[in-house]
Amino acid sequence: MVKSNIEQTLIFDPITFKGGSKLATVEALRLCRADKNQFIVATVQPQFWKECKLGHSHTIDVIKLPLVRALAKQHYGILYWINQLYTCVCLLFVLFKYHNVSRAIGASGPGMDMALYITKLFKDIDIIQFVHGPVGNSRSIGYCLTKADKVFHLPSSKPSMAVALATYLTKKISISDCQALVESYFTSSTYHTFVNGLAEEDWPTRAQTDFPICYWAASLLKWKGLDLMVEALAHAAKLKPLAANICYIRPIDTSIPVSNAPVSIPHVNWYQDPQDLDTIRSQSNIFVSTSTNEPFGLSTLEALAAGMCVVIPQDGSYWDKRLIHNKNCIKYQPNDPNSLCDALLYAAKDKENFNRCIHNGLEVAQEYKAEQRYLDFVNTIDSNPYLKMAREPNPLKQ
Numbered sequence: 001m002v003k004s005n006i007e008q009t010l011i012f013d014p015i016t017f018k019g020g021s022k023l024a025t026v027e028a029l030r031l032c033r034a035d036k037n038q039f040i041v042a043t044v045q046p047q048f049w050k051e052c053k054l055g056h057s058h059t060i061d062v063i064k065l066p067l068v069r070a071l072a073k074q075h076y077g078i079l080y081w082i083n084q085l086y087t088c089v090c091l092l093f094v095l096f097k098y099h100n101v102s103r104a105i106g107a108s109g110p111g112m113d114m115a116l117y118i119t120k121l122f123k124d125i126d127i128i129q130f131v132h133g134p135v136g137n138s139r140s141i142g143y144c145l146t147k148a149d150k151v152f153h154l155p156s157s158k159p160s161m162a163v164a165l166a167t168y169l170t171k172k173i174s175i176s177d178c179q180a181l182v183e184s185y186f187t188s189s190t191y192h193t194f195v196n197g198l199a200e201e202d203w204p205t206r207a208q209t210d211f212p213i214c215y216w217a218a219s220l221l222k223w224k225g226l227d228l229m230v231e232a233l234a235h236a237a238k239l240k241p242l243a244a245n246i247c248y249i250r251p252i253d254t255s256i257p258v259s260n261a262p263v264s265i266p267h268v269n270w271y272q273d274p275q276d277l278d279t280i281r282s283q284s285n286i287f288v289s290t291s292t293n294e295p296f297g298l299s300t301l302e303a304l305a306a307g308m309c310v311v312i313p314q315d316g317s318y319w320d321k322r323l324i325h326n327k328n329c330i331k332y333q334p335n336d337p338n339s340l341c342d343a344l345l346y347a348a349k350d351k352e353n354f355n356r357c358i359h360n361g362l363e364v365a366q367e368y369k370a371e372q373r374y375l376d377f378v379n380t381i382d383s384n385p386y387l388k389m390a391r392e393p394n395p396l397k398q
Contacts, residue, residue, distance in 0.1 A: 006038050006059075009381070010094065010104040010125070012116050013043035014065070014087065016072065017251045018273070019219055020298035021132035024196045025107040026054050028374040031199075032381045034058045040101060042094050044072070053202075061098075065090050073255040075111070076138075087115035088122075095123055103128060103149075110144035110164075111136050117144045128152070128380060133295035134160035142168025150380055151191045156295045156318055158186065158193075195318070196298050197373030198365070204306035205282040209358070212348035214244035215284030215308065217277065217299050218291065219251055219258075225290025226259040231337035232344060233265055242344055243267040245284050247274055281306055285358075286347045292334070293317050304328075305365035309347050309357045311340070326353055328360035 011029070015022060029039060030053060039060045041049045046064045054060055071083035095101055103126040106113030116127055131153035135141050142164040145151065153161060162182050169178045185191055198204070214233075218224040226248065236242045246268060248261050262270035274280055287303030289312045294300075300319050303310050312319050313334035323329040330347050333339035347354055 005036065007036055007103075007381075008038050008040060008098055008101045010091075010098070010101045011039050011041040011043075011107060012091065012104055012113055013041060013045065013049070013107050014072075014112050014115070015108050016044050016067070016253045017219060017249055018045070018048050019249070020196075020296070021108065021130070022048065024132065024296075024298060025105075025130060026052050027197070027199055027202075027370050028377050029054055029381075030057055031370060031374055031378045032058070036382060040094065040098050042091060063094050067253065069253050072253050075136075075255070084114045084118055088118040091115055091119045092122060095119070095125070102126065106130060106148075109133065109135055110141045110148070111138075114140065114144065117147055120147065126150075128377075131157045131161065133157060135164050136160075137163050137167055139168045139171055142166070145185070149190065152194050152377055153191070154195060154295050154318070155193055156293075162186070192376045194376060195368070195373055196296055196301065197368045197370035198301060198305055199370040204302050205278050207282050207285045207306045207308045209285055209307075209355070212242070212286055212354075213284040214242055214286045214288055214344060215247075215281055215303070216244065216288045216290070217247040217281070219249040220261055221251060221254075222257040222259055223292045224259070225292060225335075226261060228290045228335060228337055228340060229288055230263050230265065232340035233268060235337055235341040236344055237266060239341075240345060240348070241267050242348060245269050245271065245280050247271045247277055247280060249273050281308070285309060286311060286344065288340070288344065289313065289319070290340070291317075294319070301365060301368055304361040305368070307358050307362050309354050310361055311343050311347055313340075323361075323364065326357070328357055328364055330357060 034057050037058060039058060041060055042063045042065050043049055044065050044067045046062045049062045071079055074080040074083055104116055106116050106127060106129045109131050110129060120127060126149040128150045129148040131151060134157055145161060145165050165182045165185060166178055169181055170176060216229050220226060233242060233244060250272060251258055271280060285308050287308040287310045289297060289300050293315055294317050296318050300310060310329040312329055312331055314320055314331040315334040325331040330343050332343035
């Protein structure tokens with residue numbers, strides 16, 4: 001029996017592998033009051049939730065959703081909708097067991113979390129939607145964005161969300177120009193912009209600065225750009241071989257193209273989903289981002305916080321707009337292995353610029369404390385957020 005003062009919240013996680021958006025969701029949930037919340041996680045990846053730090057501090061029940069592999073790979077068409085209906089039935093069974101649940105968190109985006117909105121047609125629950133990246137242009141996704149009770153989205157997600165909303169509303173109200181109505185959603189109290197942050201207690205270990213070692217960490221999804229990294233290291237090997245640590249997550253049950261790993265390259269160490277990621281990162285010092293138009297880039301933030309020299313593409317994405325070349329990062333031309341090779345050799349050779357980027361990057365990272373960045377979300381979950389910044393000030397510290 002759940003105590004009456006405990007709020008039960010359903011977390012819906014249909015993603016089959018660990019990624020930045022899932023890690024960011026965990027960080028936000030960990031800031032919510034442990035004495036007032038119970039999280040019921042309906043997921044296709046129960047092992048992640050059983051091992052993550054949320055379970056160390058909060059009461060969570062992990063429910064494994066039975067996965068139909070052939071359907072899970074479908075992202076549109078009749079088979080996609082069959083999978084959503086099937087998942088909806090599974091969620092209704094979960095809600096029948098946990099009948100006090102009154103709200104649910106979609107942790108992946110409206111396209112992946114569609115089953116939640118179908119479930120809402122049968123059971124009156126509030127939906128809190130995270131949008132960690134661009135959304136597809138479809139009426140159904142636009143519909144979801146009008147039905148969510150709260151939406152927390154990255155700034156980079158807004159353009160695609162606006163297109164999806166316009167696609168749905170144009171059909172709904174039969175008006176060709178509905179941009180004012182679309183904008184009214186973004187200015188309403190329902191929609192909140194956020195960027196990710198790092199918890200102070202989990203701040204990355206400071207990276208070594210004795211010997212240049214490159215570091216790459218992401219999934220093997222093609223758009224993450226491992227092939228570009230491999231090609232750049234191969235170019236560098238002909239001029240001056242670079243040492244590198246490459247950490248990767250291999251997606252499962254996905255129809256999205258993936259890169260091959262590991263690849264035999266001199267002086268390169270490969271790690272598949274390592275448990276000691278922080279240690280590997282601290283043994284490196286040149287972080288390399290090769291993602292194509294990364295919506296945010298949690299790994300980049302972690303690298304800045306660890307005191308690494310950050311190398312990023314000049315592609316107009318979040319960190320390209322936030323960081324300045326030769327001040328707190330080194331930039332290269334996107335999708336250009338020669339340009340990336342030059343950037344890596346420059347980072348390894350120019351010690352003065354290397355140290356300057358590290359010093360200034362550490363200052364940037366201080367602006368991304370989870371306790372501040374997820375405050376709006378925590379205020380939604382808790383009426384009295386249990387945050388360090390909300391505690392009484394220490395009178396001894398002036």
